[in-house]
Amino acid sequence: MKQAFDFVEMKLPAKSEFVGVLRLTISGVANRMGFSYEEIEDLKVATSEAITNAVNHAYYDEGPGEVTIGFGLYEDRLEVMVADRGGSFDLKEVKEQIGPYDEKESIEDMREGGFGLFLIDALMDKVEINNNHGVIVLMTKFLYENEVGQNDDQISTTQ
Amino acid sequence: MNLHIDDHQEDNYGILKLSGEIDAYTAPQLKDKLLTLVEEKESVEVDLTKVSYMDSTGLGVFISALKLSKEKDHNFKLTNLQENVYRLFNITGLNEVISIENTIKGELS
Numbered sequence: 001m002k003q004a005f006d007f008v009e010m011k012l013p014a015k016s017e018f019v020g021v022l023r024l025t026i027s028g029v030a031n032r033m034g035f036s037y038e039e040i041e042d043l044k045v046a047t048s049e050a051i052t053n054a055v056n057h058a059y060y061d062e063g064p065g066e067v068t069i070g071f072g073l074y075e076d077r078l079e080v081m082v083a084d085r086g087g088s089f090d091l092k093e094v095k096e097q098i099g100p101y102d103e104k105e106s107i108e109d110m111r112e113g114g115f116g117l118f119l120i121d122a123l124m125d126k127v128e129i130n131n132n133h134g135v136i137v138l139m140t141k142f143l144y145e146n147e148v149g150q151n152d153d154q155i156s157t158t159q
Numbered sequence: 160m161n162l163h164i165d166d167h168q169e170d171n172y173g174i175l176k177l178s179g180e181i182d183a184y185t186a187p188q189l190k191d192k193l194l195t196l197v198e199e200k201e202s203v204e205v206d207l208t209k210v211s212y213m214d215s216t217g218l219g220v221f222i223s224a225l226k227l228s229k230e231k232d233h234n235f236k237l238t239n240l241q242e243n244v245y246r247l248f249n250i251t252g253l254n255e256v257i258s259i260e261n262t263i264k265g266e267l268s
Contacts, residue, residue: 016183020160023182023212041243048214052183115215115251122250 008071014055014084022051022069026080029071033078033143042123043141047080049116050137054084057135077125077142085134161185162210164192173200178209181217190220197227197235208239208263217244218253225257239263 008029012018023044030040047069054067065085072079121127126140162185165176173196181189197203203224207213221237228235236258240248245262248254 019182019184020180024160038243044212045214045247048182052214052216055183115218119215119247119250 004075006073008073010069011066012051012069014057014065014067016052016055018067019048019051019055023048025069026071029073030078030141033073035078035141035143039141043078043080046120046123046139046141047082049120050080050082050139053116053137054082054135057084075143077140079138079140081136081138083134083136162189164189166192166196168196168200171201172203174204174206176206176208180212181210181220182212182214183216186216186220189217190223193220193224194227197224197233198231200233202234203228203236205235205237206239207237207241207244210241210244213244213247215247218247218251221257222253234258236260 010022010025012022026043026047027040030043035043051067051069068081068083070079070081070083072081117129120137120139124139125142128138130136130138160180160182162177162179162181165178167174167176175189175193175196177189179185193203193205205221205224224235227233238260240259240262242262242264245254245259248257248259
């Protein structure tokens with residue numbers, strides 16, 4: 001089955017001052033698709049985390065390059081791809097570091113970074129990371145019809 | 160897309176009132192100011208009433224401040240968080256370790 005979709009692509013310099021530019025763009029795209037205020041906030045955080053990772057990698061390598069961001073607008077979902085061409089990172093190591101804060105951890109051992117991928121995972125419906133040539137994060141958020149939400153509310157309030 | 164930092168200090172107390180967005184671009188200047196303040200003052204408060212957006216870079220700054228405050232045996236707290244900002248502390252479990260007073264709904268978008 002073939003599904004029609006629109007695709008938007010942008011390239012941004014891998015510099016932290018452009019993280020906010022991406023947030024404005026995703027707000028516009030998600031708003032036009034009909035996502036709710038809360039969902040748009042989730043999308044803003046998740047895409048900012050992804051581009052922040054890309055910007056940090058670019059700096060570790062040979063100076064700022066470019067980050068490519070693609071938005072796939074489907075009828076039932078938004079797919080966001082964030083790709084940098086910088087060096088790859090050890091995905092296994094990164095995965096071991098992510099997760100919520102554990103109360104048993106002592107404050108001295110708490111990490112100051114590493115919540116980025118965890119937040120992406122928590123805020124999006126589906127996340128895939130490809131680490132072969134640079135790093136590509138592909139994340140999906142589904143668009144649930146407002147109508148369904150309203151019906152749900154009505155049912156719960158009459159109970 | 161900027162962060163404005165107002166700071167007010169008394170003998171043993173300091174407060175930073177922030178307005179704007181905390182992200183990879185604005186977090187470094189916040190970290191500098193906040194860590195200096197936590198180092199010097201016994202009691203430090205960060206008022207987030209006018210912070211409309213924050214991501215994990217902000218969480219990182221506040222974890223650094225918390226660590227330093229424990230080392231120095233100083234007090235450190237966050238106040239007046241917007242709901243979308245508080246949510247990140249909740250998801251990550253950091254609301255259990257960082258002292259947070261009062262969350263607010265709406266007003267800013």
